Amino acid sequence: MRLLLVEDHVPLADELLAGLIRQGYAVDWLADGRDAAYQGATEPYDLIILDLGLPGKPGIEVLQEWRSGGLTTPVLILTARGSWAERIEGLKAGADDYMSKPFHPEELHLRIQSLLRRAHGLANQPQLEAAGLQLDEGRQSVQRNGEEVQLTAAEFRLLRYFMLHAGQLLSKSHLAEHLYDGESERDSNVIEVHVNHLRRKLGREIIETRRGQGYRFSGDTA
Amino acid sequence: MRSIQRRLSLGLVSVLLIVGLLLAQSSLWLFDRSLRGYLQTTLQDETQTLLGAVVRGPNGLQLDERRLSAAYKRPYSGLYFRIDLNEQSWRSRSLWDRELHTVEAEGLKDALGDGPQGQQWLVYRADYQRYGQPIVIHVARDYRPILDSFSQVQKVILGLGVSALVLILLLQRLIVSRALRPLEQVRRQLLQLQQGQRSQLDQQVPLELEPLVAQINHLLAHTEDTLKRSRNALGNLGHALKTPLAVLVSLATREELKQLPQLRESLDGQLQQIEQRIARELGRARLAGEALPGAHFDCASELPELFSTLTMIHGNHLQLEWQAEPGLRLPWDREDLLELLGNLLDNACKWADSQVQLHICKVTAGYQLTIDDDGPGIDAALRDEVLSRGSRLDEQVAGHGLGLGIVRDIVDAWGGILQLAESPLDGLRVTVSLPLKRT
Numbered sequence: 042m043r044l045l046l047v048e049d050h051v052p053l054a055d056e057l058l059a060g061l062i063r064q065g066y067a068v069d070w071l072a073d074g075r076d077a078a079y080q081g082a083t084e085p086y087d088l089i090i091l092d093l094g095l096p097g098k099p100g101i102e103v104l105q106e107w108r109s110g111g112l113t114t115p116v117l118i119l120t121a122r123g124s125w126a127e128r129i130e131g132l133k134a135g136a137d138d139y140m141s142k143p144f145h146p147e148e149l150h151l152r153i154q155s156l157l158r159r160a161h162g163l164a165n166q167p168q169l170e171a172a173g174l175q176l177d178e179g180r181q182s183v184q185r186n187g188e189e190v191q192l193t194a195a196e197f198r199l200l201r202y203f204m205l206h207a208g209q210l211l212s213k214s215h216l217a218e219h220l221y222d223g224e225s226e227r228d229s230n231v232i233e234v235h236v237n238h239l240r241r242k243l244g245r246e247i248i249e250t251r252r253g254q255g256y257r258f259s260g261d262t263a
Numbered sequence: 264m265r266s267i268q269r270r271l272s273l274g275l276v277s278v279l280l281i282v283g284l285l286l287a288q289s290s291l292w293l294f295d296r297s298l299r300g301y302l303q304t305t306l307q308d309e310t311q312t313l314l315g316a317v318v319r320g321p322n323g324l325q326l327d328e329r330r331l332s333a334a335y336k337r338p339y340s341g342l343y344f345r346i347d348l349n350e351q352s353w354r355s356r357s358l359w360d361r362e363l364h365t366v367e368a369e370g371l372k373d374a375l376g377d378g379p380q381g382q383q384w385l386v387y388r389a390d391y392q393r394y395g396q397p398i399v400i401h402v403a404r405d406y407r408p409i410l411d412s413f414s415q416v417q418k419v420i421l422g423l424g425v426s427a428l429v430l431i432l433l434l435q436r437l438i439v440s441r442a443l444r445p446l447e448q449v450r451r452q453l454l455q456l457q458q459g460q461r462s463q464l465d466q467q468v469p470l471e472l473e474p475l476v477a478q479i480n481h482l483l484a485h486t487e488d489t490l491k492r493s494r495n496a497l498g499n500l501g502h503a504l505k506t507p508l509a510v511l512v513s514l515a516t517r518e519e520l521k522q523l524p525q526l527r528e529s530l531d532g533q534l535q536q537i538e539q540r541i542a543r544e545l546g547r548a549r550l551a552g553e554a555l556p557g558a559h560f561d562c563a564s565e566l567p568e569l570f571s572t573l574t575m576i577h578g579n580h581l582q583l584e585w586q587a588e589p590g591l592r593l594p595w596d597r598e599d600l601l602e603l604l605g606n607l608l609d610n611a612c613k614w615a616d617s618q619v620q621l622h623i624c625k626v627t628a629g630y631q632l633t634i635d636d637d638g639p640g641i642d643a644a645l646r647d648e649v650l651s652r653g654s655r656l657d658e659q660v661a662g663h664g665l666g667l668g669i670v671r672d673i674v675d676a677w678g679g680i681l682q683l684a685e686s687p688l689d690g691l692r693v694t695v696s697l698p699l700k701r702t
Contacts, residue, residue, distance in 0.1 A: 050506045056513040094502050121505035122498050123542070124549065125569070125605030126598040132572045139576070142502075143509035143538055146516055 042157065042202060043067040043085070043219045047077040047100070048092040048119065057090070060146045065181065065198045066153075067222040074098030078106050085218050086114050088157060090149075093120040093131065101134050108135035115160045117152060119144075154178050161205045171204040172259065174243070183243070190242050199235045203248065203258035212255035267446075271439055272432060279428055287420045291413060298409060299385065303371045306387035310400040313344055314391050317398060324394060326353050339379050341405035349396050363401055375406055383407045445469045449476060459559025459594035462487075486555055494549055494598075501545050508538060546669040551596035552676040558596040562587040562623055565597065569604060573619075577612040587623040593630055595677060595697070603673045607634050607693050610667070614638030618688055629679075629698040636690040646683040670695075 044061060048054040049072040061068045069084070071077045074095035081089055081103070089107075093100035104116055115137040120127070123141030131139050138156050140149060158166055169176040175184040181197040183190050192200060198220055203211070217227040236248055236256060249257045316330035326346070334342040335355040345363040346353040354363060361379050366372045366388050376384040384403040391398045440447075445468050455461045463483060464476045512534055514520075520527045551558060566585050573583055593600060604621070611619045615636035622633040641649055649667065674681045679697040686692035 050510070052510045053506055053513070056510055060513065094499075121502035123501075124546075124598060125572075125601040127498075128605070129568050129572050129601065132575055133568060137575070142505040143512045143534070146513050 042087045042198070042205075043069070043222060044153070045077070045081055045084070045086045045089045046070045047074070047081070047090065047095065047103070048072065049095050050092075056146070057149070060150070061153075064150050064153075064178070065194055065201065067198075067220055067225070069223045072096070074100065074103050078103045081107055081114070082110055082112055084223065087219060088153060088160070089114055089116045090153075091116055091118050091136075093118060093122060093127075101131065104131075104134045104136060115156050117156055119149075150178075157205060163205070169201065169204050171207040172247070174200075174204065176201060176204055185243060192242070193238070195231075195235050196238055196242070199232070200239055200243075203239075203256075207258050210251060210255055210257050215255065267443060268436065268439055272435065275435055276428065276432065279431065283424045283428070287417070287424065291417065295413065299371065302385055302404065302406075303387060306371070306385070306402045306404060307389065309342075309344070309402045310387065310389040310391075313346060313400050313402070314389075314393065314398065317346065317393060319394060324348060331355075339382070341382065343384070343403040345401040347399040347401075363403055365399070365401060376403065378403070378405060378407075381407065383410060445472055453479075456483075456556045457594065459557065459592050462557035462559075483555070483557055487557075490551055490555065497545050497548050501541065504541055505538075508534065508541070512538075543668055543672075546602065547672045549598070549602075550673060550676050551599050555596055558594065560593040560595055560597050560600040562591045562593065563589065565601065566604075566621075569601060569608070573605075573608055573612055576609070580617065581612055581615055582618045583608075583612070584619070585621040585623070588625065591623060591625065593623070593697075594699075599673055599676075603670055603695070604632070604634075606667070606670050607632075607695070611636040611638070611691070611693070615690060620688070626696075629696065632695040632697070634693045634695075635686040635688045637686070637688040638690040640685060640689065640691045641683060643685075650681060650683060 042065070044066045046054060046057055046061070046068050048057065048070070051072070054070055054072065058068055058070055069080070069086075071080060072095075074097035076097070077091070077095070078098060091100050091104060095103070100118065100120070104118075107114075107116070116135065117138045117140060118131045118136040119140050119142065120131070121142045128139050128141075137160070138152055140152060154169070158169060163169065163171075169178060173185065176182075176197075177184065178201070181192055181194065183192060183200060199216070202216065202219060213232050214227075216232050220232070221227055236250075240248055247258065249259050251257060312330070312332075316327045317324055318327050319325075332342070334340045335344060335357050338357055338359040340357045342355075343358050343363055344353075344355045345358075345365070347365065359379070363384075363386070364376070366386055369388050369390050372386045372388070376386050378384045382405040385406045386401060386403045389400050389402075391400065449464060449468065449472060452461060452464045456464070463480050466473075466476065466480070468476050511530075515527060515530045515534060520530070562585075566587065570583050570585060574581070608619060608621060611634050615638045618635075618637045620633075620635045622631075622635075624631055624633075650671075671681060674695055674697070677697055679695055682694045682696070684692045684694065
């Protein structure tokens with residue numbers, strides 16, 4: 042999962058970045074509204090966390106620009122302006138969720154998880170479930186037929202992406218784009234290695250390889 | 264407060280009445296005076312004629328009947344005399360059985376004397392010296408017919424005066440209401456302003472009212488501007504305080520601090536207190552209260568947005584409904600009302616199982632907002648406590664108590680009443696009764 046964090050307060054951004062990376066997200070960070078307006082629309086993010094009080098361009102305008110440009114990426118607004126009138130304005134501009142500062146990092150993580158599930162049509166699930174697997178995003182482990190399987194951070198990130206896109210054909214470059222932030226080295230061989238690890242832990246059939254096209258998470262363990 | 268119209272009418276009526284009565288009465292009095300003056304000379308002539316009729320006869324002085332006018336012979340004719348000599352006294356036949364009493368002074372007597380058949384006599388006395396002896400002659404004349412015609416004239420004048428008064432009043436009303444129409448228009452617009460149906464007064468007014476209207480508009484714009492600026496400043500202050508606070512809250516959850524649970528707990532507690540305090544005070548400072556007379560909240564346009572926001576926050580599993588008369592506008596600031604309804608509905612959504620309903624209706628004393636949910640409700644014994652402290656009953660559902668605190672601030676600022684009761688949906692019913700603004 043690749044997220045864009047737009048926040049101009051550096052200490053807060055540092056805190057958020059550290060927490061989000063611990064949660065297994067690839068995060069790009071921007072502090073200026075104009076940069077955010079451009080990069081948010083061009084890079085394939087899975088979710089955007091947007092502060093409203095930004096230098097360069099107000100967050101609300103950035104959001105309106107994205108939405109009028111047809112961007113459908115879920116946007117979570119993070120702001121100190123918590124009045125209901127401002128909340129309504131934010132959601133009217135096209136936000137999907139609204140959090141007022143200060144907040145507990147855990148709550149932010151839960152909101153991000155549920156927003157991602159909702160964006161992929163998996164609403165009303167307390168946990169991410171797909172194909173007989175239950176992913177515990179807090180502990181970064183997966184339950185399969187009642188038994189718990191431990192995952193490495195990289196495996197967790199990959200499996201979470203697969204589970205949110207169950208049944209879809211995903212190319213290696215697509216996976217690389219969504220699993221690593223803009224500054225990491227993207228090596229498609231690494232993905233191959235992690236796919237193999239997942240297969241070893243959860244069964245061969247769980248991820249199907251389509252030669253020349255990519256991977257498809259089916260999870261048909263039967 | 265009395266209206267200008269009524270004050271003008273009252274003034275005009277009293278002035279017209281006083282002047283009219285004085286005028287009518289004094290002209291009648293003057294007429295009466297001059298008439299009496301004229302009658303005095305005729306009565307004086309009459310005495311001289313009578314004096315001429317006193318002649319020396321064979322048995323001393325006697326009255327020559329042939330020289331007397333016929334009116335003295337017909338009983339109660341309206342013309343009478345009495346002639347007093349030294350030893351004898353003659354009276355006209357017209358007196359019949361009545362007595363013409365003597366008067367003390369010579370000339371016309373001021374007071375009228377009573378006569379027969381309701382007659383009012385004007386009595387004149389003249390003293391003469393003839394044939395070596397004094398002769399006193401009294402002549403009386405009935406003044407009644409003239410008094411009658413006077414009262415007739417009085418009635419006519421009264422009738423004319425009253426109808427003139429009515430006509431003048433009607434005309435005055437017309438003129439005044441025409442002249443005051445701009446004032447009436449301003450008054451209506453101020454009323455609309457109070458009810459939130461307009462936010463400015465019309466500039467098209469007569470010269471005399473222009474400074475007033477311009478000043479009111481300026482004040483309105485100024486108040487709105489000040490409110491906007493102070494809200495903006497508060498927003499900035501909130502931003503400046505809450506962002507570092509968010510950093511601190513996040514730092515308090517660091518791995519390193521997990522080793523020191525006590526420290527972490529007290530840090531958490533203190534941070535929470537700061538957060539609540541900031542939210543409450545900033546919320547209170549943001550309130551417009553009754554500062555803006557033109558403020559209004561249009562139910563039909565604001566509520567759908569509020570409800571879609573709530574749906575987005577709480578998910579689709581809740582059935583949220585609102586009911587308000589079509590076109591209902593509440594005369595309070597939009598942001599204040601959104602804050603009030605947002606907090607109450609947010610609480611209801613947090614506790615509800617499946618249903619939350621909002622009813623807004625106009626009652627005689629003002630407006631009533633009712634919010635129902637089908638959650639667990641609050642025990643009757645605890646309701647007062649929840650209201651009085653705005654305390655949070657359940658630490659698990661964040662912001663419950665805080666929200667009620669801000670709601671209380673808003674309701675207090677408007678002089679309203681907040682009540683908790685059992686809902687027909689089995690959950691909690693929150694009723695907010697808001698009185699109409701004083702005009």
